[in-house]
Amino acid sequence: MKFVLASYGTRGDIEPSAVIARELMRRGHEVLMAVPPDLVGFTEAAGLPTVPYGPNLQKMLDAYRDFWTCFFRNPWRIRELVRLWRESWAPRTRSWGDMSRTLTSVTQGADLLFTGLVFEEPAANVAEYYDIPLVTLHYVPVRINGQALPLPAPLTRTAMAVHEWLYWRVIKKAEDAQRAELGLPKAKAPTPQRITERGSLEIQGYDDVFFPGLASEWAKWASQRPFVGALTMELPTDADEEVLSWIADGPPPIYFGFGSMAVDSPADTLAMISRVCAQLGERALICAGYTEFGDVAVHEHVKVVDAVNLAAIFPACRAVVHHGGAATTSVGLRAGAPTLILSSDLSQSLWGGQVKKLKLGTARRFSAVTEESLMKDLRTILAPEYAARARTIATQMTPATESVAAAADRMEQFARREYVR
Numbered sequence: 001m002k003f004v005l006a007s008y009g010t011r012g013d014i015e016p017s018a019v020i021a022r023e024l025m026r027r028g029h030e031v032l033m034a035v036p037p038d039l040v041g042f043t044e045a046a047g048l049p050t051v052p053y054g055p056n057l058q059k060m061l062d063a064y065r066d067f068w069t070c071f072f073r074n075p076w077r078i079r080e081l082v083r084l085w086r087e088s089w090a091p092r093t094r095s096w097g098d099m100s101r102t103l104t105s106v107t108q109g110a111d112l113l114f115t116g117l118v119f120e121e122p123a124a125n126v127a128e129y130y131d132i133p134l135v136t137l138h139y140v141p142v143r144i145n146g147q148a149l150p151l152p153a154p155l156t157r158t159a160m161a162v163h164e165w166l167y168w169r170v171i172k173k174a175e176d177a178q179r180a181e182l183g184l185p186k187a188k189a190p191t192p193q194r195i196t197e198r199g200s201l202e203i204q205g206y207d208d209v210f211f212p213g214l215a216s217e218w219a220k221w222a223s224q225r226p227f228v229g230a231l232t233m234e235l236p237t238d239a240d241e242e243v244l245s246w247i248a249d250g251p252p253p254i255y256f257g258f259g260s261m262a263v264d265s266p267a268d269t270l271a272m273i274s275r276v277c278a279q280l281g282e283r284a285l286i287c288a289g290y291t292e293f294g295d296v297a298v299h300e301h302v303k304v305v306d307a308v309n310l311a312a313i314f315p316a317c318r319a320v321v322h323h324g325g326a327a328t329t330s331v332g333l334r335a336g337a338p339t340l341i342l343s344s345d346l347s348q349s350l351w352g353g354q355v356k357k358l359k360l361g362t363a364r365r366f367s368a369v370t371e372e373s374l375m376k377d378l379r380t381i382l383a384p385e386y387a388a389r390a391r392t393i394a395t396q397m398t399p400a401t402e403s404v405a406a407a408a409d410r411m412e413q414f415a416r417r418e419y420v421r
Contacts, residue, residue: 001029001030001111001112001412001415001416002029002030002031002032002109002110002111002112003021003024003029003030003031003032003110003111003112003114003411003415004031004032004033004034004103004106004107004110004112004113004114005017005020005021005031005032005033005034005114005115006033006034006035006053006103006113006114006115006116006119006123007033007034007035007114007115007116007118007137008035008036008053008054008099008116008118008119009036009057009116009117009118010057010259010325011039011042012259012325012326012327012328013116013117013118013139014035014036014039014042014043014116015231015232015233015327016116016137016139016205016230016231016232016327017033017035017114017116017137018033018042018043018046018048018233019231019232019233019404019407020114020137020231020404020407020408020411021033021043021048022046022047022048022233023404023405023407023408024408024411024412025047025048027408027412029412031048031049032049032050032051032106032110033048033049033050033051034050034051034052034053034102034103034106035050035052035053036052036053036054036055036056036057037052037053037054037055037056038056038057039057040052046233046235051102051106052102053099053102053103054095054098054099054119055094055095093171093173093174096122096174096175096177096178097174097177097178097181099119099122100122100125100126100178100181100182103122103123103126104126104129104182107126107127107130107132108130110130110132111132111133111415112132112133112134112135112411112414112415113126113127113130113132113133113134113135114134114135114136114137114411115134115135115136115137116136116137117136117137117138117139117142120136120191120195121171121175121191122175122178123136124136124191124194124195124198124200125175125178125179125182125184126182127200128184128198129182129183129184133200133201133414133415134195134198134200134201135200135201135202135203135410135411135414136195136200136201136202136203137203137205137231137407138202138203138204138205138206139205139206139326139327139347140206140326140347140350140351141204141211141214142160142192143192143196143202143218143225144157144160144161144164144192145157145160145211145214145217145218146213146217147211147212147213147214147217148160148211148214148350149350149353150353150357164190164192164193165190167190168189168190168191171191172187175187175191196221196224199224200224201224201226201410201411201414202221202224202225203225203226203228203407203410203411204225204226204227204228205228205229205230205231205326205403205407206227206229206230206326206330207227207229207230207330207396207397207398208227209393209396209397210354210358211354215227226406226410228398228403228406228407228410229330229397229398229399229400229402229403229406230326230327230330230331230334230397230398230400230403231327231400231403231404231407232310232311232327232330232331232400232403234309234310234311234312234331234400235309236309236312237307237308237309239305239306239307239308240308240309240312240313242305243285243303243305243308243313244312244313244316246285246303247285247313247316247317248316250283251282251283251318252283252316252317252318253282253283253284253285253303253317253318254277254282254283254284254285254317254318254319254320254321254378255285255287255313255314255317255319255320255321255322255332255337256273256284256285256286256287256321256322257286257287257289257310257320257321257322257323257328258287258288258289258322258323259289259322259323259325259328266288266292270286270298270302270304272369272371272374273286273302273374274298274299274301274302275371276371276374276375276378277301277302277378278299278301279375280375280378280379280382282301282318282378282382283301283302283303284301284302284303285302285303285305285308285313285317286302286303286304286305287305287306287307287308288304288305288306288307289306289307310328310331310332311331311334311335311400314331314332314334314335314337315335315336315337317335317337318337318382318387319337319338319339319340319361319378319381319382319387320332320335320337320338320339320340321339321340321341321342321378322339322340322341322342323341323342323343323344323348323366324341324342324343324344324347324348324349324351324352324355324363325348325351326347326351329341329351329355330397333355333360333390333393333394333397334394334397334399334400335394336387336390336391336393336394337387337390338360338361338381338382338386338387338389338390339355339360339361339381339390340361340362340363340364340377340378340380340381341355341361341362341363341364342363342364342365342366342369343363343364343365343366344365344366344367349363349365351363352364358389358393359385359386359389360386360389360390360393361380361381361386361390362377362380362381364377
């Protein structure tokens with residue numbers, strides 16, 4: 001069978017799709033990925049045929065980060081928020097038509113179209129155009145439910161429904177243009193509602209243990225929204241052996257990672273981490289990610305690397321501190337490590353809220369971090385009871401190999417059955 005997997009976003013958004021694509025290829029299927037131009041090299045290095053899809057990512061990320069920083073720090077600055085929102089959205093709306101045409105071209109003759117959460121709308125329209133099965137992958141529970149927010153369930157459902165409708169109004173002009181080009185009628189309901197009503201497979205790429213009550217609430221869609229666990233690639237890096245050797249030379253360190261969002265003041269951030277860990281008597285392993293630390297002086301109790309295989313390194317760490325990406329959060333908790341999430345956007349804040357609610361660690365907005373708050377938060381998660389709870393939850397999570405096998409199984413079954421709208 002032929003599977004087209006379109007995924008847009010950061011590496012954290014692309015990696016789960018790439019994991020599934022590699023498994024489908026291993027099973028003998030024809031696979032084609034569509035990813036942002038600046039991540040084509042990543043998927044091709046993983047052995048996956050790939051086409052560029054959408055605009056380059058980095059400029060969008062900068063505007064996206066600035067919007068959420070302003071939203072959390074200065075929510076009353078409405079004009080500034082509107083300006084930043086437009087800056088982050090302009091490339092998306094300008095590129096919508098080109099993305100649709102790319103996807104329409106590569107999907108011709110496919111048995112199934114798969115999409116990540118970002119830009120699921122144009123993919124849903126292309127799948128409808130070809131009348132083929134659509135699979136969406138979610139890293140958090142984005143379909144309306146009463147469990148995702150720290151609010152009473154009815155209020156959470158209402159808030160999610162309002163957000164879904166408002167978001168649809170924002171993208172409606174671009175979506176109407178795409179549907180007109182494809183010869184489809186104008187949409188009369190938000191995309192998520194249409195995806196669900198069409199019977200699409202909505203894979204939940206996380207474990208339901210993190211959202212108690214969600215599986216029961218979604219029982220009506222149990223076969224349509226399977227929980228498969230986190231989908232992580234766990235690729236080795238050139239630094240793994242050296243890092244593990246450094247870890248073995250002393251007490252287990254605290255891991256600090258920043259994901260795809262570059263830190264504004266790398267030198268100040270590193271100095272803060274170094275001072276706090278020195279006062280706590282801890283070592284720090286810092287994974288730079290997209291942040292350029294350059295020639296900043298590093299103390300003996302601190303090690304800075306560009307990238308590591310988190311699945312190999314986290315089990316050797318005493319605790320993990322990171323941005324709260326779904327994959328990083330799951331890898332850390334699979335390793336039984338207590339967690340501090342320093343979030344930069346809404347979905348990361350959601351994961352931070354769940355980690356805090358389940359007492360597996362704590363959370364704070366990255367823009368609000370100070371030396372005093374970092375000291376307080378690290379002392380919290382280093383308490384023995386947090387490590388004990390993290391080890392317990394690790395036993396309830398789906399192993400990585402089982403997660404990818406479950407996702408691929410579901411996709412094969414969905415592609416082979418007679419498709420019913």
